Structures are given as structure tokens and as C-alpha cells.
Amino acid sequence: xxxxxxxxxxxxxxxxxxxxxxxxxxxxxxxSLPAASALLAAxxxxxxxxxxxxxxxSSSSSPSSQPSSxxxxxGTSAAAATTTVKPKTGGTxxxxxxxxxxxxxxxxxxxxxxxxxxxxxxxxxxAPAANLGIVPDxxxxxxxxxxxxxxxxxxxxxxxxxxxxxxxxxxxFNFDWILDPKNASARASExxxxxxxxxxxPQTVKFSLKDVFAPFLSIISDRAGxxxxxxxxxxxxxxxTHHPVGTGPFQFVxxxxxxxxxxxxxxxxxxxxxxxxxxIIYRPITDxxxxxxxxxxxxxxxxxxxxxxxxxxxxxxxxLVYWEGLGVGxxxxxxxxxxxxxxxxxxxxxxxxxxxxEALLKVxxxxxxxxxxxxxxxxxxxxxxxxxxxxxxLTKAKQALATGEKPNGFTMTxxxxxxxxxxxxxxLIQEQIKPVGIDATIQTLDFGALLNAGSxxxxxxxxxxxxxxxDPDGNxxxxxxxxxxxxxxxxxxxxxxxxxxxxxxxxxQASRIKxxxxxxxxxxxxxxxxxxYFAPTIYASTPAVKGFKVxxxxxxxxxxxxLQS
Amino acid sequence: MLRFIARRLVALVPVIVILSVAxxxxxxxxxxxPVRLMLGDSATQQSIAALRQALGLDQPxxxxxxxxxxxxxxxxxxxxxxxxxxxxxAILTRLPVTLELSVLAMLVALVIGLPTGVVAALRRNSWLDxxxxxxxxxxxxxxxxxxxxxxxxxxxxxFRALPPGGYxxxxxxxxxxxxxxxxxxxxxxxALAGIISRMMRSSLLExxxxxxxxxxxxxxxxxxxxxxxxxxxxxxxxxxxxxxLQTGTLLGGAILTETIFTLPGVGRLIVDSIFARDFPMVxxxxxxxxxxxxxxxxxxxxxxxxxxxxxxxxx
Numbered sequence: 001x002x003x004x005x006x007x008x009x010x011x012x013x014x015x016x017x018x019x020x021x022x023x024x025x026x027x028x029x030x031x032s033l034p035a036a037s038a039l040l041a042a043x044x045x046x047x048x049x050x051x052x053x054x055x056x057x058s059s060s061s062s063p064s065s066q067p068s069s070x071x072x073x074x075g076t077s078a079a080a081a082t083t084t085v086k087p088k089t090g091g092t093x094x095x096x097x098x099x100x101x102x103x104x105x106x107x108x109x110x111x112x113x114x115x116x117x118x119x120x121x122x123x124x125x126x127a128p129a130a131n132l133g134i135v136p137d138x139x140x141x142x143x144x145x146x147x148x149x150x151x152x153x154x155x156x157x158x159x160x161x162x163x164x165x166x167x168x169x170x171x172x173f174n175f176d177w178i179l180d181p182k183n184a185s186a187r188a189s190e191x192x193x194x195x196x197x198x199x200x201x202p203q204t205v206k207f208s209l210k211d212v213f214a215p216f217l218s219i220i221s222d223r224a225g226x227x228x229x230x231x232x233x234x235x236x237x238x239x240x241t242h243h244p245v246g247t248g249p250f251q252f253v254x255x256x257x258x259x260x261x262x263x264x265x266x267x268x269x270x271x272x273x274x275x276x277x278x279x280i281i282y283r284p285i286t287d288x289x290x291x292x293x294x295x296x297x298x299x300x301x302x303x304x305x306x307x308x309x310x311x312x313x314x315x316x317x318x319x320l321v322y323w324e325g326l327g328v329g330x331x332x333x334x335x336x337x338x339x340x341x342x343x344x345x346x347x348x349x350x351x352x353x354x355x356x357x358e359a360l361l362k363v364x365x366x367x368x369x370x371x372x373x374x375x376x377x378x379x380x381x382x383x384x385x386x387x388x389x390x391x392x393x394l395t396k397a398k399q400a401l402a403t404g405e406k407p408n409g410f411t412m413t414x415x416x417x418x419x420x421x422x423x424x425x426x427x428l429i430q431e432q433i434k435p436v437g438i439d440a441t442i443q444t445l446d447f448g449a450l451l452n453a454g455s456x457x458x459x460x461x462x463x464x465x466x467x468x469x470x471d472p473d474g475n476x477x478x479x480x481x482x483x484x485x486x487x488x489x490x491x492x493x494x495x496x497x498x499x500x501x502x503x504x505x506x507x508x509q510a511s512r513i514k515x516x517x518x519x520x521x522x523x524x525x526x527x528x529x530x531x532x533y534f535a536p537t538i539y540a541s542t543p544a545v546k547g548f549k550v551x552x553x554x555x556x557x558x559x560x561x562x563l564q565s
Numbered sequence: 566m567l568r569f570i571a572r573r574l575v576a577l578v579p580v581i582v583i584l585s586v587a588x589x590x591x592x593x594x595x596x597x598x599p600v601r602l603m604l605g606d607s608a609t610q611q612s613i614a615a616l617r618q619a620l621g622l623d624q625p626x627x628x629x630x631x632x633x634x635x636x637x638x639x640x641x642x643x644x645x646x647x648x649x650x651x652x653x654x655a656i657l658t659r660l661p662v663t664l665e666l667s668v669l670a671m672l673v674a675l676v677i678g679l680p681t682g683v684v685a686a687l688r689r690n691s692w693l694d695x696x697x698x699x700x701x702x703x704x705x706x707x708x709x710x711x712x713x714x715x716x717x718x719x720x721x722x723x724f725r726a727l728p729p730g731g732y733x734x735x736x737x738x739x740x741x742x743x744x745x746x747x748x749x750x751x752x753x754x755x756a757l758a759g760i761i762s763r764m765m766r767s768s769l770l771e772x773x774x775x776x777x778x779x780x781x782x783x784x785x786x787x788x789x790x791x792x793x794x795x796x797x798x799x800x801x802x803x804x805x806x807x808x809x810l811q812t813g814t815l816l817g818g819a820i821l822t823e824t825i826f827t828l829p830g831v832g833r834l835i836v837d838s839i840f841a842r843d844f845p846m847v848x849x850x851x852x853x854x855x856x857x858x859x860x861x862x863x864x865x866x867x868x869x870x871x872x873x874x875x876x877x878x879x880x
Contacts, residue, residue: 100837102603102647109603109616109647184619189609241649257650258659258837259732259829283731285827290717293729294827297721448597448842455601467606478606485609 087547091563092279095556096291098305100258100284103241106223107178107185112467115223116304116556120263120280122246124225125152125171126217132328132379132470132552134217138166138227138247147507150207150216151200158270160229161251168205172197173230175207183238187224212505214512218471249275249559258284276547276562295320295540301563302548303540304556308366308421314540323539325550326379329468330372330475333414333429333461333530338490340460341412346404348527351412351461352390353397354433357532364425365533372531374520375466375475379552381509382472382516390524390531397436409437412460415453418444426463454488462488465535470553472516473503480519480528491528566870573863580859581852585637588851589630592844599646599842620646622844633848642849647841652849655834662732663830666753666822667815669746671808673754674761677704679804681758682765683797689770697762704759709818713752713825720748730827749826753818757811764807768800775799802873809865813858 102111106118125139136142139152158166175197178185193213198206209216219225232245244252247270250263261282265275283300285291288307294300296319306314314322335342335351342348357371373389376382401407414430416422426442433440440461445453453459466486468475478484481500482492496519503515523529537554548561600616601608617623621632636643642652681697688694707715721729728745735742772778773796781791820832831850838846869876 102841103649110605111603112605181615184612184615186604186612186616188615189612238649256658256829257648257655258833259827283827285730286824289714290730290825290827293717293722294731297725297729299728299731446597446840448599448602448840449595451601452596452598455598483610485613486606 085546085564087276087560087562088564089276089562090278091276091565092281093277093302093545093558093561093563094281094283094300095302095558096285096294096300096305097282098284098288098291099286101255101261101282104244104252104255104261105228105238105241106226107174107183107187107228108238108241109186110223112554113304117261117263117282118223118226118246119248119555119557120250120559121244121248121252122226122228123158123248124221124227125154126221126225128218128221128470128551128553132381134221137221138171144507147212148209150209152205152207154203154205155270156203158247159268160232160247161245161266161268162229162231163268164229164231166227166229166247167202168199169202170230171205171227172199173233174227177233178224190219190224212507214504214507215469215471215473218469218474221470250277250280253279260284271559275559277558280558292540295542298542301542301545302556306538306540308364308368311366311368311538319543321541321543321545323541323548323550325537326377326552327468327535327537327554328377328379328470328475328552329466329535329554330375330377330531331465331533331535332372332463333532334454334459334464334479335489335527335529336457336460337492337528338457341406341410342460342489344404344406345526346400347406347410348530350397350400350404350406350436351433351438352527352530353393353400354436354438355390355429355530355532356392356432357389358392359432360425360428360532363428364421365535368538369536370534372534374524374531375479375529376472376516376520377468377475377534377552380470380472382513384517384520387517387520392432394436401436401438406437409439411439411441413443414440414461414463415443415445415450415459416463417450418446422463429463454486457488457490459488461530465533467554472512473500476500476516476519476523477504480523489528493522493526493528495522496526496528566867570863570867573866577859581855584855585634585848585852586630588848589633590626592839592842592847593626593629595842597842599844602841603647622646633845637849637852642852643845645838645843645846647838647843647846652845655846656831656850656853659829659831659834661734662828663816663819663823663832665735665742665746666749666819666828666830667812669750670754670757670815670818671812673750674757674811675808677754677758678761679765682762683769683792685762685766686769686773687792694766697766701759701762704755704757705763707755708821709752709756710821710825712755713748713822716748716752717825730825732828745826745828749822749828752825753815753822756818757808757815760807760811761804764804765800768803769796772796772800798872802869805868805872806865809861809868812861813854816854816857 097113097116099111099113101114101117102109103114104117104121106122123138125137126134126142127137129135138155138158140155142150142152144150154166154168154171160166175191175194177183178187178191179194181188193209193211193216195208195210198208200206227247228240229245232243233240236243242255249266249269251266253262253264255261263280265278269275285294285305288305288310291300291303291305292310292314295303296317311322314320335348337343337348342351361367361369361371370378371389373387376384378385398407401409414426416426423442423444430440430442450462450464454462454464466475466479477500478486480491480496481487482497499515499519499522503512503519506512506515537550537552539550541548544564546562546564549557551557600613600620600622604612604616621629624632633643644651645655681700685694685697717729720727727748731745733741733745778791778796781795816831819830820836822828823830823832824836831854835847835850838850
């Protein structure tokens with residue numbers, strides 16, 4: 001693994017690996033199949049509360065063969081590079097994305113990849129920083145007079161691409177639109193805790209929450225918080241998805257479905273001097289090897305869809321640059337804790353102890369990335385590097401089987417998606433657990449069918465990851481709380497319920513870290529999910545691409561990217 | 566002839582109805598929920614219910630089918646539930662890409678298949694015959710996606726001769742358009758070239774043994790005249806059948822070829838729509854492709870009349 005210097009000293013080295021390499025439609029969604037690792041960026045939105053200083057600079061781009069070409073390097077060479085080279089303006093960046101976007105309207109339905117387009121078109125009041133903290137964006141600053149109230153002071157003179165002003169009224173308009181039930185916005189449930197938005201003066205806007213809700217800022221740093229032109233919304237309604245107007249560094253030119261989406265530099269961008277690029281063209285190329293060929297032949301400059309098995313060859317190719325940073329999601333096995341053999345905690349423990357995570361990392365992920373110990377990824381301020389990963393222990397696994405009154409093992413189904421990587425992981429696990437007598441039958445389903453099986457609770461174990469959110473709450477609540485949308489395993493634990501309630505209503509970050517660590521231990525002790533892998537965020541580009549920063553949320557941001565001719 | 570065409574068109578109606586019901590049921594009964602797929606991991610029970618209602622997916626299936634069918638009869642195939650794009654518009658914007666690909670692939674198939682087949686028949690059991698047979702069998706047995714990847718590796722990556730994928734409309738830049746289309750049409754046309762070549766060979770061999778060819782020879786006609794005027798013309802009939810029947814296959818092959826070469830055609834549209842469970846889009850595109858298929862079969866029957874005067878539809 002290469003030099004990833006993830007800032008915090010305790011952070012286990014590198015991550016790396018695959019990332020939503022699997023094809024298009026999967027990326028559509030938000031989950032990550034282990035396989036494809038897909039951490040699909042699909043959603044990961046939120047971001048954490050303030051940055052706590054540490055900074056796992058998730059951006060360690062390790063430009064393997066080309067140290068000087070890294071963009072954000074948290075590495076030494078890179079730092080040097082950024083200080084000496086002055087960014088050039090102009091040029092067209094052609095980016096291969098793993099699937100076509102669903103739309104450009106963040107307040108409507110969206111796929112994982114769409115979020116990387118939003119970062120170019122829109123700004124929110126706040127944004128996630130590279131280190132997962134929350135930093136100002138359209139809001140120059142904010143205050144919290146009490147834990148349920150946020151008062152934002154807006155940047156002056158910000159214009160939308162259509163020339164209208166982005167002021168407090170526009171901000172209120174957007175949140176009101178999302179909350180209006182007749183618009184059926186896909187974001188409505190994300191900001192359900194928002195009581196009201198009040199315009200104090202043109203530069204000041206006040207948000208009142210129904211209750212204390214610690215992840216709020218992280219939620220509005222993502223899709224729910226982007227500010228769109230009210231004029232465009234009034235004019236186009238839901239068809240805004242074909243006529244997006246925001247305040248972002250790039251403005252919409254055209255979207256030819258299945259072929260390309262073109263954005264051009266917004267000359268009136270409020271941060272003067274930015275962006276550097278004249279144009280970005282996003283091209284959906286679903287097959288990752290075809291995409292790589294396009295990169296090698298310079299038909300594209302930037303690649304978002306890498307097969308883990310290609311990483312070694314990318315690193316060794318001097319005409320390519322490999323970018324890598326930490327991720328926010330995790331991969332592993334969803335377990336049905338309500339019915340079937342795995343409703344028995346001892347049998348879940350036996351299964352977990354029988355799995356050799358080291359071997360999975362080596363064989364399925366080509367050694368790139370890192371073994372997961374729990375739901376909180378190394379990029380997070382709540383990450384605990386000292387928390388141990390589960391090691392394979394067949395003797396203990398057999399003991400657990402005996403405790404679970406199945407000393408000779410049991411049979412179970414293991415469902416996964418149709419990617420080759422998905423099958424590979426499940427076959428490895430199937431072989432690993434056989435010696436203790438656990439007999440798994442693998443069933444492969446396409447992604448849509450797999451989601452259905454999940455929400456219907458029709459599985460014993462399911463190989464599927466979570467794309468991750470920047471606030472750790474988003475990595476735990478949907479999956480482990482009773483009634484959580486992705487609580488596929490029908491998991492129920494009163495301690496977990498209480499702890500989730502506490503972390504959501506505690507604003508102090510140090511206290512939240514303690515609660516999250518308790519949550520992590522409880523979930524793991526109960527084997528509510530088998531954590532196996534943290535996938536990193538990885539990209540490949542041509543050497544001309546400079547100034548790019550890898551962020552753990554997996555979204556591509558090209559505001560400060562430039563091309564060396 | 567007109568009556569024949571009219572009769573065939575009327576007979577199409579039940580075919581289309583049955584087909585539309587079958588497609589509707591198939592896509593709706595496939596496990597997978599477009600709403601969950603669209604909302605991804607931001608889904609909540611409320612947002613799922615709200616979106617399902619907004620899209621009319623909470624209605625019983627027969628109601629949904631009838632609603633769709635009534636609109637379809639009026640020429641309105643509805644809108645994509647994923648991108649809100651009108652289905653008809655989606656098909657029409659992608660159709661030129663697939664049509665160009667199919668026409669060029671057919672051209673490739675004819676240009677390669679006919680001469681090799683003729684040469685193989687005329688030089689039977691020579692190295693030319695074996696060579697063309699090997700070529701034809703390779704074309705038939707190599708899947709189009711595999712051949713496509715091979716072509717990209719060799720022509721794009723190794724020799725940097727052609728761009729590995731993408732699309733530029735012909736009217737925007739004809740040269741670039743054709744450059745981009747060379748590999749896809751080769752990949753797609755190869756199998757058909759093989760089939761045509763084999764068909765041409767066997768059919769021509771049969772004709773060359775026929776009595777009237779012997780008669781022509783005994784009249785002292787030159788060999789070229791015999792082959793071109795008498796033999797090939799008659800040997801073409803089975804080839805025309807194959808070409809007609811393969812038009813549908815070309816459209817099917819376009820699905821893979823368009824994916825490999827990232828062409829924004831109808832094939833990509835249907836694949837993407839199936840994965841997203843975009844019901845109206847899948848129904849619309851399949852209906853459209855089925856129409857193309859039955860109409861191309863009809864066209865084949867009509868062309869028979871011209872190629873072979875013995876066939877008449879007047880009765």
C-alpha cells in the first residue's frame with residue numbers, strides 16, 4: 001500500500017482500494033457492495049461537525065509514479081508542488097463517470113454520481129471540508145444562540161447563474177420548497193427536524209429546529225442544503241433537472257443523456273479567480289476497463305470508476321496518476337437478526353469469528369484499503385484506531401456454535417449482487433466458514449432485486465455495504481435503529497436505541513465521540529453486522545490534472561482543479 | 566401486394582397487444598423497486614410512499630397497464646419515472662445512433678460476407694475457401710463485446726489509430742463520426758458477415774450445380790457472366806432472408822456494442838432503464854423494438870417479390 005499519510009498519527013495507514021468501480025447502475029444507488037466496493041458515494045452526505053483538528057487529510061493523493069503531479073497532497077512532495085506551481089486557467093476536463101446521472105436537481109431523486117455534479121453547480125450554506133469538518137460556504141459564518149437555532153450570515157454579492165441574487169429570501173425559498181409536501185421532495189425527510197426558516201435581513205437567515213439535532217449542519221452541507229435559483233424553480237418546476245441554476249463555480253450547458261453532460265465556467269462566481277477550468281464534460285462509461293482505455297488514450301482526463309484489479313497497473317503506468325484518500329463508508333455482511341439461524345447471537349458470533357478478513361482484503365481488494373472494525377471509518381473524527389478488528393479464530397467460532405446449540409454448524413443463505421467482485425467475496429467467505437460447519441448457499445441478484453430482498457427481510461446474510469455519511473450518525477442510525485430505513489436485519493437493541501437518541505441530541509463533540517464508541521462496541525458485541533472492509537476513495541487521471549483534492553465523501557470537486565498544458 | 570401488406574399490418578395488432586401485456590408483466594413482476602433505486606440510501610418510509618404515489622405506482626397493476634395502454638394508443642408513451650424525459654423523445658434522440666450503427670454494421674457484413682462467400686464457393690476446397698471459412702466461423706463465434714474489446718486494445722491502445730469510444734453526430738462532424746463508428750460497426754457486423762458468407766457459399770454452390778448453369782455454360786457464356794448474371798442472383802434469395810431476419814438481431818447486438826463503445830443509442834437506453842426499473846421507458850422501448858422487428862420481417866417478405874419473381878402476393 002502506498003504512502004497514504006492520512007494525517008492523524010494514529011490512523012492506520014492507507015486505504016485504498018476499490019471504490020464504486022462497479023458498474024453504472026449500481027452506482028445509481030447508494031450502497032456499497034463489498035464487491036464493488038461501491039461505496040458508492042451515493043449518498044454520503046452529511047458531514048461532520050466541526051473538524052476537531054485532527055484531520056485525517058483524506059486527500060492523500062498518492063500519485064504513485066508521479067509525485068509531483070498530485071493535487072492535494074498531504075504528502076511532502078505534493079506540498080512542495082502546490083507551493084511552487086501556479087495554477088493555469090482554461091482547458092476542458094473530461095471526466096468518465098460510472099453511470100449516467102439521474103438528474104441535476106438535488107431536491108429531486110438522485111443517484112450517487114449526481115452528487116459530484118451538484119458540487120460543480122451549487123453551493124450550500126456550509127460545506128464539508130476535506131477533513132470532514134463543516135466549513136462556511138454561502139454562509140460566511142453562523143452562530144448557534146441555542147442548540148436548536150442557527151443564524152447564518154450570507155456572503156455578500158452572490159449571484160445565481162441566471163444573474164439573480166442569492167440572498168436570505170432565496171435560502172428560505174429552497175428550504176420551504178423541500179418541506180412543502182406537495183413537491184414530494186426526496187430531501188423532505190432529511191430536514192424533517194427543521195421547524196422554520198426566517199429571513200432576518202437580506203444577508204441573515206435564521207433556522208429553528210423542532211429539537212436538538214446534532215447532525216443538522218452535516219445534513220445541510222449535502223443535497224438538502226444546496227441553494228437553487230428560486231426564479232428557475234418557479235419557471236421550470238420539476239423540470240429544473242434539465243435547466244439547473246445554482247451559484248456554483250460551473251454552469252449548465254447541455255445534457256445529452258447517456259452521452260455527456262457539459263458544464264462551463266461561471267464567470268460571475270463569487271470566489272474570485274475560481275474556477276480555473278473553462279469546461280467540464282462528464283461522460284458515463286459503465287465498463288471500467290473501457291473507461292481506463294479511454295484514459296490511457298487521453299480521450300478522457302479523469303476517471304471515477306476503477307476496478308480494484310487495475311490499481312496496480314495504474315500505479316505502475318507513468319502516463320497515469322493515481323489518486324487515493326480515505327472513504328466514509330463500510331462494507332460487510334448485513335445479518336437477519338429477527339428470523340433464521342442468525343437471529344441467534346451466538347451463531348452470528350460464530351460466523352463473524354470464522355471469517356478471515358485479512359484474506360478478503362488481500363484477495364478481493366488486492367490489498368488496497370483497510371479492514372473495518374466497526375461502522376465509524378478512519379476518516380471520521382469519531383474513529384477509534386485502537387478499536388480491534390475481529391481476527392479469524394476457528395476454535396472460538398466452534399465454541400460459539402456450541403453455545404448457540406448448533407455444535408455441528410448450520411446452513412444459511414448468503415445473498416449478493418451480480419458483479420464478479422460480489423461473487424468472489426461471497427465464495428471466499430463460503431470457503432472460510434465451511435471448516436466450522438457453516439454451510440452457506442450463495443444467491444446472486446441484480447441490485448434492484450437485492451434491495452428488495454433486504455427491505456423484505458428475505459435473507460440470512462447479505463453482502464452489501466453502506467456508502468457512508470460524514471457524520472457518524474448516518475453510518476449507524478439508518479441501519480441499526482428500530483424503524484431505520486436500512487435496518488434490513490430488523491435489529492433491535494434497547495441500548496443502541498438509547499445511545500442513538502443521546503448522540504443526536506448532544507451538541508458537544510467530545511461527548512458524542514464517547515457515545516459513538518459505546519455504540520460501536522454494543523453493535524459489535526451483539527454482532528448486528530459483520531464489518532469487513534473500509535474502501536478508500538480512488539481516482540485516476542492523466543498527469544496534466546493538477547490541484548484536485550480527494551475528499552472522503554467521494555464527491556469530485558473541480559473548483560480548484562487545473563490542467564497543465 | 567398492397568392487400569398483402571394491409572393484411573399483415575392488421576395481423577400485427579394482436580401481436581403488439583399480447584407483447585405489450587407480456588412486457589408490462591415481466592418488468593413489473595421482476596423484483597426491484599424503482600422508487601428504492603431512485604432514492605438510494607436517502608430513502609425513508611415516508612419518502613418512498615410519497616414518491617410512489619407521485620408516480621402512480623401505488624395503483625393496482627391492471628389500472629397501471631390500462632392507463633399506459635390508452636395513452637400508448639394515442640401515441641403517448643409517457644415519461645420516464647426516473648429522469649422525467651418523455652419516452653418517445655428519449656427513443657427518437659437515441660434512434661439515429663442505433664440506426665447508423667445498424668446500417669453500418671450491415672454494410673460491413675455485406676461488404677465482407679458477400680465477396681468472401683462467393684470466392685469460397687468458386688474456389689471450393691482451395692486455401693481461399695478454407696481461409697474464408699475460418700474467418701467466417703471466427704466472426705460468428707466471437708461475441709461482439711469481446712471482439713469490441715479486442716479492437717479497442719489493438720486499434721486504440723496499441724496503435725492509437727481510432728478513438729476508443731464516444732459519439733459525435735454525423736451532421737456535427739462527419740469525419741469524427743465515421744472514425745468513432747468504425748470499430749463498433751466492425752464488432753457488430755462481424756457475426757453477420759460470417760453468417761452471410763457461409764450462406765452465400767452454400768447457396769452459390771447449390772446453384773452452380775443446377776441444370777440451368779450447365780446449360781449456360783454449354784451455350785458458351787463466359788464464366789463471369791454465368792456467375793454474376795445467373796448464379797449469384799439466384800443464390801441471393803436465402804441471403805436476403807438472413808439479412809432481413811438479422812436486422813432484429815443487430816438491434817439486440819447493439820445493446821452490448823453500445824455499452825462497450827459508449828454510444829448513446831437505444832441499446833444503452835434499454836439496459837439503463839431495466840436496471841433502474843424505469844417501467845414506462847422499458848415498456849416503450851421494447852414495444853418500439855418489437856415493432857421494428859415485425860416490420861423488418863414484413864419488409865423481407867416484400868423484398869422477396871422483387872428478388873424472386875416466382876413469389877407473388879397478389880392472390
